[in-house]
Each structure stands twice: as structure tokens, then as C-alpha cells.
Amino acid sequence: MEVVILPGTRQIGRLAADAIETLLRAKPDAVLGLATGSSPLPVYDELSRRHHEEGLDFSRAHAFALDEYVGLEPGHPESYREVIRREFTDRVNIDPANVHSPDGTAEDLPAACQAYEDAIRERGGVDLQLLGVGTDGHIGxxxxxxxxxxxxxxxxxIEQTRKDNARFFRSIDDVPHHVVTQGLGTIMDARHVILIATGARKAQAVRDFVEGPVAAICAASVLQLHPHATVLIDEAAASSLRLADYYRHTFESKPGWQGL
Structure with missing residues (x-):
């Protein structure tokens, strides 16, 4: 796991976008894993800018969303299919037919979950997965x-997650109790994982999953076992890390050819 501490969200967005651009130029039909929430927004903003100003091409790429609420009607503004469309895919030239989301409205949800796993596998797996992290360490x-x-x-x-997400709804009563999500094993199959965390509210979760034990109580800690996991955080999110100075030194001393 590589931990990179940066001054702010703009620098985080640029560095993550660099990795995605490098991937797309080497593999135009790459498979991207997309997350929602505030963490990936600087990345989506930077990728959109590069598409419009520099011609970064997404026309052959595929994308798979991490998760979806169960029971929200199609087109609901807070369904993650709509959020990803609004925040990213409508802003670049990716084919809408190549953007996939879990089906939270399926009559047979277990079958829909298996179908989603199959669809990822049929595309050859996810090349680069973007992640945020919850205040309790959840991913997806x-x-x-x-x-x-x-x-x-x-x-x-859990109720904390519903409370955290209530800001996107009229009230917590409108936040669904159930979701469909890629599992931790599914996420671990991605060839490169980039997790973004910013702000002091995420400092405890960052310390737990970066420097704590690998344990189910902190789902993101499983990334310690991933062969290519990159954690991009700002100074506030890094404030509880014991080895923060070492992470800074490691990144500053990193050979340029190594990439992210």
C-alpha cells in the first residue's frame, strides 16, 4: 500500500487523473471502477477538463459503478447510476452503453448481483478502481x-452510514436501508485501486485501515493485502498517522519512472 499525502483536493485530483490518463493512453478500452460521494469529485473534474481541453478519449472505455441503493425508482436523482452520469460520464465521451451499475430495482436481487459479477468478469476485470472511505472504514x-x-x-x-448520506436526501427517512454493493473480494480483484480520503473527519478511518490490523471491523483494511493499492489523502486526513513523515519522504524520493 502506497500512502501519498498531498496539500489538497486539487493535487489529489490531478495525481489520480494522471494515473487514469496513463492507463487510457496505454489501453484505450480499459475498464474503470467508479465511486460516488465527494471524494472522487476532484478526479472527475480534472478528467472532464482533460477531455475537453486536451482530447483525453474515453470512447472505448468501460466503467462499472461500485454500488447502488435498493428500491429507488429509475431516474431518482440520488440513485448512484444518476449521480455517476451527472458527475462524470455525461461530461466525457464514454459510450453510455459501456457504463454499468448494479440493479437495485431487480425483482431477483441475488440473480442481479451474480449477473453484475459476471459482467465485470466478461470485460476482463477492472483495471483501475476509484474508492472513497466512510468514517467507519467502509469501502463501497x-x-x-x-x-x-x-x-x-x-x-x-448501519445507521451511521444512513446519517452520513442523509444530506443528499430530504431527510434520513428517505435514505434506503438496503443497497447492492461490490464485495471486498470483488474490489480486491481490480488491478489497481486508488482510494481518496480528505478532511479531518476521515483521519480516524485512515489511521485504522492504513496502520491498524486487517480486520472485518474496518473493511478498508483489506487493501493492505492488495498488490497495487494507492491511498491519496490530504494533510487533515493524514493527521492521525504515526508514519506520516515516512510516507512523505517515500513519495518525495520516489523514482519518476515508477509512476503511481
């Missing part, structure tokens, strides 16, 4: 206690 909607080997499945949200 893999809440504390999730199996480290889990696959795409239905999960019940």
Missing part, C-alpha cells in the same frame, strides 16, 4: 463486519 457499501472475501451482494446499511 461494505459495512463493518463484512466478509473480506465477499462478492457483489445485498447489504443493510
Amino acid at each position: 457499501f461494505n459495512e463493518p463486519g463484512s466478509s473480506l472475501a465477499s462478492r457483489t451482494r445485498i447489504k443493510t446499511l
Whole structure:
């Protein structure tokens, strides 16, 4: 796991976008894993700018979303399919047919979960997965206690997650109790994972998953076992790390040819 501490969100967005641009130029039909929430927004903004100003091409790329609420009607503004369309895919030239999301409205949800796993596998797996992290260490909607080997499945949200997400709805009563999410095992299959965390509210979660034990109580800690996991954080999110100075030194001393 590589931990990179940067001054702010603009620098984080640029560095993550560099990795995605390098991937797309080497592999135009790359498979991207997309996350929602505030963490990836600087990345999406920078990728959109590069598309419009520098011609970065997404026309052959595919994308798979991490998760989706169960029960929101098609087109609901807070469904993650709509959020990803609004925040990213409508702003670049990716083919809408190549953008995939879990189906939270399926009559047979377990079958829909398996179909999503199959679709990822049929595309050759995810090349680069973007992630945020919850205040309790969840990634995707893999809440504390999730199996480290889990696959795409239905999960019940804990109340803290519903409270955290209530700001996107009229009230917490409108936040669904259930979701469909890629599992931790699914996420671990991605060839490169980039997790972004900013702000002091994420400092405890960052310390737990970067420097704590690998344990189901902190789902993101499974990334310690990933062969190519990159953690991009600002100074506030890094404030509780014991080895912050070492991480800074390591990144400053990194050979340019190594990339992210």
C-alpha cells in the first residue's frame, strides 16, 4: 500500500487523473471502477477538463459503478447510476452503453448481483478502481463486519452510514436501508485501486485501515493485502498517522519512472 499525502483536493485530483490518463493512453478500452460521494469529485473534474481541453478519449472505455441503493425508482436523482452520469460520464465521451451499475430495482436481487459479477468478469476485470472511505472504514457499501472475501451482494446499511448520506436526501427517512454493493473480494480483484480520503473527519478511518490490523471491523483494511493499492489523502486526513513523515519522504524520493 502506497500512502501519498498531498496539500489538497486539487493535487489529489490531478495525481489520480494522471494515473487514469496513463492507463487510457496505454489501453484505450480499459475498464474503470467508479465511486460516488465527494471524494472522487476532484478526479472527475480534472478528467472532464482533460477531455475537453486536451482530447483525453474515453470512447472505448468501460466503467462499472461500485454500488447502488435498493428500491429507488429509475431516474431518482440520488440513485448512484444518476449521480455517476451527472458527475462524470455525461461530461466525457464514454459510450453510455459501456457504463454499468448494479440493479437495485431487480425483482431477483441475488440473480442481479451474480449477473453484475459476471459482467465485470466478461470485460476482463477492472483495471483501475476509484474508492472513497466512510468514517467507519467502509469501502463501497461494505459495512463493518463484512466478509473480506465477499462478492457483489445485498447489504443493510448501519445507521451511521444512513446519517452520513442523509444530506443528499430530504431527510434520513428517505435514505434506503438496503443497497447492492461490490464485495471486498470483488474490489480486491481490480488491478489497481486508488482510494481518496480528505478532511479531518476521515483521519480516524485512515489511521485504522492504513496502520491498524486487517480486520472485518474496518473493511478498508483489506487493501493492505492488495498488490497495487494507492491511498491519496490530504494533510487533515493524514493527521492521525504515526508514519506520516515516512510516507512523505517515500513519495518525495520516489523514482519518476515508477509512476503511481
